[in-house]
Amino acid sequence: MITQTAIITGASEGLGKSFAIELASRHINLVLVSLPASGLPELASFIRKNFEVKVNYLEIDLTLAESYPAIFNYLSAEQITAHLLINNAGLGNWSWFEDLNIGFYKKQIELNVITPVLLTRLFLAQADTACTSYILNVGSLGGLFVVPKKQVYGATKSFIRYFTKCLQLELHGSNVKISLLSPGGINTKPELLVMNNKLKGISKATIMEPGHVARIAIDGLLKGKKEIIPGMINRVLVLLNSLLPAAVKEIIIRQRLATIIKS
Amino acid sequence: MKVLVTGATGFIGRQLSLDLAMQGYDVKALCRNTDHPYLIKHKNIEPVTGNILYRQSLGRAMQGCQQVYHTAAMAKMWCRNPDDYHETNVVGTRNVLEVAANAGVQKMVYTSTCGVWGPTVKHPMSENDPRIAGFPIAYERTKYLAELEVQNFIKQGMQVVTVNPSRVYGEGPVTESNTVGKMVSAYMRGKWRFIPGSGEQVANYAFLSDVVDGHIAAMAKGQSGERYILGGEDISFNDFFNTVCEVSGKKHRLIHLPLKAIECYSYVEKLKTQLTGLRPFFLPEFAERLKYDQKYSSNKAIVQLGYRITPFAEGMHKTINYLKQA
Numbered sequence: 001m002i003t004q005t006a007i008i009t010g011a012s013e014g015l016g017k018s019f020a021i022e023l024a025s026r027h028i029n030l031v032l033v034s035l036p037a038s039g040l041p042e043l044a045s046f047i048r049k050n051f052e053v054k055v056n057y058l059e060i061d062l063t064l065a066e067s068y069p070a071i072f073n074y075l076s077a078e079q080i081t082a083h084l085l086i087n088n089a090g091l092g093n094w095s096w097f098e099d100l101n102i103g104f105y106k107k108q109i110e111l112n113v114i115t116p117v118l119l120t121r122l123f124l125a126q127a128d129t130a131c132t133s134y135i136l137n138v139g140s141l142g143g144l145f146v147v148p149k150k151q152v153y154g155a156t157k158s159f160i161r162y163f164t165k166c167l168q169l170e171l172h173g174s175n176v177k178i179s180l181l182s183p184g185g186i187n188t189k190p191e192l193l194v195m196n197n198k199l200k201g202i203s204k205a206t207i208m209e210p211g212h213v214a215r216i217a218i219d220g221l222l223k224g225k226k227e228i229i230p231g232m233i234n235r236v237l238v239l240l241n242s243l244l245p246a247a248v249k250e251i252i253i254r255q256r257l258a259t260i261i262k263s
Numbered sequence: 264m265k266v267l268v269t270g271a272t273g274f275i276g277r278q279l280s281l282d283l284a285m286q287g288y289d290v291k292a293l294c295r296n297t298d299h300p301y302l303i304k305h306k307n308i309e310p311v312t313g314n315i316l317y318r319q320s321l322g323r324a325m326q327g328c329q330q331v332y333h334t335a336a337m338a339k340m341w342c343r344n345p346d347d348y349h350e351t352n353v354v355g356t357r358n359v360l361e362v363a364a365n366a367g368v369q370k371m372v373y374t375s376t377c378g379v380w381g382p383t384v385k386h387p388m389s390e391n392d393p394r395i396a397g398f399p400i401a402y403e404r405t406k407y408l409a410e411l412e413v414q415n416f417i418k419q420g421m422q423v424v425t426v427n428p429s430r431v432y433g434e435g436p437v438t439e440s441n442t443v444g445k446m447v448s449a450y451m452r453g454k455w456r457f458i459p460g461s462g463e464q465v466a467n468y469a470f471l472s473d474v475v476d477g478h479i480a481a482m483a484k485g486q487s488g489e490r491y492i493l494g495g496e497d498i499s500f501n502d503f504f505n506t507v508c509e510v511s512g513k514k515h516r517l518i519h520l521p522l523k524a525i526e527c528y529s530y531v532e533k534l535k536t537q538l539t540g541l542r543p544f545f546l547p548e549f550a551e552r553l554k555y556d557q558k559y560s561s562n563k564a565i566v567q568l569g570y571r572i573t574p575f576a577e578g579m580h581k582t583i584n585y586l587k588q589a
Contacts, residue, residue, distance in 0.1 A: 018393070
């Protein structure tokens with residue numbers, strides 16, 4: 001069997017780093033993509049040494065238009081065909097809409113929406129149709145629930161949900177498998193570590209470790225699952241969401257909003 | 264020269280205070296309670312009442328000090344109030360840094376931990392390796408955040424060297440955070456009866472006096488902004504207890520407990536703690552860690568600081584002699 005290669009965006013930290021470790025432990029070669037000075041060379045050499053897979057990396061800004069073809073030009077120059085694409089890079093926020101400037105939202109939409117769409121397009125163009133290719137789009141439970149202070153982030157993740165579901169229809173029967181990952185909160189960056197630690201009750205119980213989420217996600221991706229929701233409590237929430245009438249959900253969200261405004 | 268040691272009643276801090284005092288430094292030993300039984304009495308050690316959470320007390324303690332060793336931390340496995348880890352380790356460290364910057368302290372050594380790297384894969388971790396796991400363990404998480412605080416002050420021009428000891432054992436009191444001391448003394452009393460899983464998981468054990476020497480060498484020769492792993496030998500649980508058995512001359516049969524059983528038990532303990540508020544014996548985040556090795560390389564400290572590693576058997580021999588007398 002040939003050794004597969006995976007492209008991971010946003011690979012230097014958090015969930016992206018966990019994807020890199022998880023795929024390397026399954027003997028899949030890696031192409032790591034992240035911003036300059038985010039620790040990619042160190043991560044790459046660590047993975048090469050400890051997992052004995054090939055690791056290439058690209059330090060680029062994925063909000064720049066020239067970055068998308070640059071990744072695939074680099075791959076063809078290195079004679080690498082990618083078999084997996086992990087659209088992981090993203091920018092979150094937890095703030096009132098008027099608190100952030102337009103530059104932030106532009107960047108957020110570019111990274112969360114434009115980047116995965118264009119990379120998926122270019123990835124499919126180079127895919128080897130003789131073997132199965134896999135795409136994992138990292139969405140969020142926030143793409144399903146309306147959460148206050150996540151207005152633009154949640155909207156970008158709703159976009160990813162629609163995009164992924166639609167491509168699943170279009171590519172049905174082909175040699176390409178696309179999965180949507182819809183995680184709840186994940187303990188990733190240090191700033192989040194402090195915030196997540198302050199949560200209580202159900203909100204706290206939905207928070208998961210990145211290594212655990214990555215393992216579940218890659219298992220689901222390779223099995224061809226359409227949507228992967230890690231964590232029992234998160235799955236129960238999604239089930240409740242589909243059962244509860246819209247009016248009840250609205251009351252719950254309004255109550256949540258009231259407690260958020262108070263705090 | 265006047266130096267301040269925070270955490271002077273702790274496992275590392277007390278021995279560090281004594282060694283510095285014996286080398287002729289005037290040591291100000293910061294502790295919350297100057298009647299603490301673990302505080303060492305020496306003509307060069309001046310106990311100072313203070314708390315790293317109260318900046319005023321830190322200001323008084325640092326007056327005239329040219330160097331600071333910040334060893335104080337919340338290193339217990341469990342706290343009734345989980346915010347205590349963040350308060351002591353992150354806010355406390357920020358306080359020490361801020362006050363030191365204003366008090367004109369020339370150089371500081373910050374005691375971090377190899378826990379900021381946590382589990383390892385195949386080869387021992389060194390300073391530039393990335394962390395591969397998340398941060399479910401509060402101690403590791405808050406020590407990592409504290410390192411970020413240190414980096415902020417270094418960017419502003421402060422001279423701080425970080426040292427990262429691994430699992431420290433040695434001739435010192437069996438405190439709550441001295442996990443190796445707890446294991447060895449329980450074994451000697453015939454109260455330690457099990458080895459987790461196959462017993463082949465490896466951890467790194469650093470001998471206390473090596474770690475103390477490493478702190479003093481880091482102050483003298485360490486580069487500001489750099490981190491130095493202060494470790495020892497990588498030893499499996501099986502080898503650990505074989506050595507303890509040989510050195511102590513006490514042979515106790517140890518049962519290999521399956522990791523799954525330990526994991527189930529840890530969830531029972533967690534539930535017990537949530538319902539009753541009683542101290543847990545073991546928690547799920549630690550059960551998860553038993554699946555991994557924790558191997559670390561002290562090469563950088565050996566080359567740049569002249570760090571020396573006492574062979575494990577020799578260190579354990581001294582430790583057991585100490586525990587027998589205590």
